Amino acid sequence: MGWNSYNHFGCTVNETIVKGIADAMVEYGFLNAGYTYLNLDCGWSNENRSQPNNSLIPNPIAFPNGMIDIVDYVHNKGLLFGIYGDAGTLDCAILPGSLGFEELDAQTFAAWRVDYLKYDNCYNSNISPIIRYSKMRDALIATNRSIYYSICNWGQSDPYIWGHEIGNSWRTTGDINPSWDAILSILDQQRNISNFSGPGGWNDPDMLEIGNGDLTVDEQKSHFSLWAALKAPLILGFNQDPLGRSVEIVEFIEDTYEIWTGILSDGYVAVLFNREFIASFITLNFENHCGIHGIIAVTDLWDDDPFKGNLTDSYIAQPHGVIVLKLQVVEINS
Secondary structure (H helix, E strand, O other), rough: OEEEEEEHHHOOOOOOHHHHHHHHHHHHHOOOOOOOEEEEOOEEEEOOOOOOOOOOOOOOOOOOOOHHHHHHHHHOOEEEEEEEEEEOOOOOOOOOOOOOOHHOOOOOOOOHOOEEEEEEEOOOOOOOOOHHHHHHHHHHHHHHOEEEEEEOOOOOOOHHHHHOOOEEEEEOOOOOOOOHHHHHHHHOOOOOOHOEEOOOOEEEEEOOOOOOOOOHHHHHHHHHHHHHHHOOOOHHHHHHOOOOOOOEEEEEEOOOOEEEEEEOOOOOEEEEOOOOOOOEEEEEEEHHHHHHEEEEEEEEEEEEEEEOOOEEEEEEOOOOEEEEEEEEEOOOOO
């Protein structure tokens, strides 16, 4: 789906960083691959609202040319621009939040031609998230600008149940960090809620940590593949399948392996994930795990290697590694 400043830069982003990322997203092919959003996270705003109208304004040191200059730069690259806000009196960087200023701030974002709002949950005065997030939803709708609305209340109060009525996506957990334990913990929390995600509203297990920390290459491939198969909203590379159906877990052996499968617009997908510290065989049964039979065309989506599959096939997954298979029935056995 795009890029967000938080996982690498925290709350210390500035104009130079944003413009450099916009350049890189185009130069290195991310835009052409479907990564359309450049999202500015916490730390962009001034410590005080403007006077006398109380509007949010960018930090003049970090963004000396103002926010419209940044948005125009990003848009002129063919990208969409996202911004950060908070459903509290202060945001998580202890800068002004939007609680009580929803209409004013939504109009400000629309005037800046923002395309995406990540709306956080700090300093929320213990007000119901449904009330707080609904107010900003209504304010965004009133601007008559199409703004993707990302609910970031850390999975509290089961947003996968009520999020469809309020936002475009909702965080299902607390913050991710670039450690294998954190990725596994968040993945495990998706097992029983993946069916709540689909066109019109998406579970959000938080952003990718690709390139951060000390994750191995196989761990990063697993992280990316599983988030993509879950249709996490920040992954456009795989989420371009128009059906938009998340995978669901069909087999789980604790601390050993798990198999997730789902339906695509032109076939099926199976994700075989090795949780062990050693390479391991994982066996996929097309009929039992995917509900399909016959002669199956199988494509390894990481290697782009097509081959014909049998009813049951075993695959070697590297330590903490993943096998991602696209399955298409080419002939049904009589």
